[in-house]
Amino acid sequence: MKRTYLAVLALTASAFALSAEEIAPTAVAFNEGSVESSLTGVAGDPVMGREIVGSKSLGNCVACHQVTDLSDIPFHGEIGPMLDGAGDRWSEAELRGIVANAKMMFEDSLMPSFYKTEGFFRPGNAYTGKAADETFGPLLTAQQIEDVVAYLATLKE
């Protein structure tokens, strides 16, 4: 019993070795809406980030924002500002703060908090309409946040 337990530990430890530094959603340090340090210690991948911003099942950022670079994807929303030039307007730390929890930067923002797990009223289990269960997690993983930040940083005018 003891041995298998250790073996499992060893396995998970090696598989997630890269995320040893991962900061939990409840431990993110905001400074005036910005988050200075990477949530994972692993550089974000802008190609993955682009995918996440456009994908309905991932970030679905285009539900609310228009992005010229994503014009291959139909239907961009008009709820938030256009993201063209976001990489000029905001530093990486600011972008990380906005994506992790926009309400820290913009008071009462309509933008959902993508790296937050507490403080919701009637949180559900995704889009089932049922109550959240033990699988409840942030909308995006720490690495996905980093990927989105890396992508936004490429949006220059």
Next chain:
Amino acid sequence: MKKFMSAVLVSTLSTTMVMADPVDDTLILNEEITLVTRTAAPAHMADAVDEIMSGWLFRGTETRAMQMDDFDNPGMIFVEKGEDLWNTAEGSEGKSCASCHNDSDSMAGVRPVYPKYNEAAGEVRTLEMQVNDCRENRMGAEPWKYTGGDMTNMTALLASVSRGLPVNVAIDGPAQSTWEAGKELYYTRTGQLELACASCHEDNYGNMIRADHLSQGQINGFPTYRLKNTKLNSVHARFKGCVRDTRAETFKPGSDEFIALELYVASRGNGLSVEGPSVRN
């Protein structure tokens, strides 16, 4: 900025985008009755919105046209089914709705004032609750499922005979506390996306959210025939869908929360014409 956004929109969405603003159009039913789809907001919401608008103004040309003629409105098939139910005797008393109320036309004027406080029961009742009260206590019949087919067909019939009359629910007196509870829920941000009804239907009507053109979320057109699911949709089923879309645990159709919310949302439409069964996408 705005101009730039529109230019991008046109280039990316040219085939499906209609126009973000509500259209300037008049809803004339069967070339006879002109319905009020746009009017001054009732006093209780004057600090939030100047003008209230039917969801009809936010739909595309073809969808709007379907609602203008009863022969083209798929919802009218369900009104006929509701008429059959109206005349069907059921339950231990051997009575139909018609036994007590005569023609369904005699119910004109009922839909616009519901939800409504019921003195004897000491509660605010939706039309569905009233229908089931008659079934159980006057007909001795089984209640219908709150959002089920029979119930929605019946509410379609009851709405249809009031088309053109202005929504006029009472929000004061004994209804006030329920109305306040509904108002509170309207502005409460639910679920993991932390969005309230107001986030979409007060702050952003006229804007696109992905492929959807946001309306004011009015309920004067209910039940609505939706092209998306090709059936009639009741008010509480729609509320449930919208709450679910905030990644929230929804409330149940017929729950106290949705009854209160219905009264409040109905009151935001006081002055618009009853349109049900309307056509939406």
